[in-house]
Amino acid sequence: MTAQLYLNGVERSFDGFKAINGLSLHVTKGELRAIIGPNGAGKTTMMDIITGKTRPDKGEVFWNEKVDLTKTDEAGSARLGIGRKFQKPTVIESLSVEDNIALALKTDRSVFATLFARRTAAQEDRITELLELVRLVAERSRPAADLSHGQKQWLEIGMLLAQEPELLLVDEPAAGMTDDETMRTAELLRGLAGEHTVIVVEHDMEFVRALDCKVTVLHQGRVLAEGSIDHVSANPEVVEVYLGR
Template identity: 75%
Template sequence: MTVSTADTMLYLNGVSVAFDGFKAINELSLVLEEGEMRAVVGPNGAGKTTMMDIITGKTRPDKGEVIFAGNVDLTKHDEAGIARMGVGRKFQKPTVFETHTVEDNLLLSLKGSRGVFDLLFARRTKAEQARIDELLDLIRLGDRRSEKAAALSHGQKQWLEIGMLLAQDPKVLLVDEPAAGMTDAETMQTAELLRQVAGEHTVMVVEHDMDFVRALGVKVTVLHEGSVLAEGSLDHVSSNPKVIDVYLGR
């Protein structure tokens, strides 16, 4: 806990997890400052998604702790609890509620009570409507608000999902490959969107696309075989011989 200070938002300390003997995450330690945006890169099987699974409570680590906001160990909580504390997650494959309208998708994501009976009698307030409108503007889906989410294009679904994350008003945003399957223009727009939200939120972006990472222009962490291989600016890590080794093969 020595590293953890007041402005540390997320601190992974010596986390390990193994699946049937295969060490997916191996003594991984990582610190995210409050308001920081971090890009996490690494080849396939480096443990990026598993790391997110651990932070969001989907996978329990065999060892180690994940300290959130200085005092909460996330490994003791479940997904819903972690989400309510303010950790939002975007999946690799865009996952939105296809049969709901775009607006309802955002409505369900808004921060607020999650109690069964509260929801049974909940009515949409003016404040909620205002927040939804604001988010719709941000993700550029204002004109499609009452369409079913299934009708959106791939890129629009990615944005909608980011919008849903923001609706939660999370402290930490975990974004898994937001640019996957996007056109170049969409990729750049997405990078722009993420830059907008960073600052008030702490953001961790997992990405393969180096152009996208470059467009983000933030500190980069390289994962390899479940632990941190290198950390620093993109130029710094991409000149690191170990990183080159891992990416280009030995």
């Protein structure tokens, strides 16, 4: 199987503090992967490196085995097909729900193309389809600022899907959601895997269990353990640094 994402020996430090210290990761196409770890384990920095927000000091980061991700920026990684969902739901508050999705649709992102862009019927259909998926059809023309916290999470997921990414990086999607919403989110992510590659960074163990996938435990900027949730839960080191607390 081809590696969708390949990190090898990545290091990155901030003011002498090694946020990432020899991290290696291998995620295959279509895989659903959960990444867990205590605070300061380097989860956010790892995602920053994958999406080109932060440059690593050392190490290799490859996309589809040939594209060097250390040389792209955020927009570049997005155009390659990496979608990122922030921990805190980030939508464009003054735009309507519909416009938020429309902005995310996979189109030509150059300045002049967007200046003269006209929305096609196919795009309208696609927007409706996505709004149905994230259950926001009724909110279609309301400003995103009016949505509840959970709805914003869904809208952001909808925007992510509108990008038609090959890889979804999802940062703590269950934060601030009700139990019901959490389970629905897990279901959605499981459904997305296969067609998309999905990496979920999460704290909530119930949620990770519900994802039912391979788990990577990060600690102090490196991989501590990898395997099924039951496998890593049984690892005494993992228990000590993370689950034991």
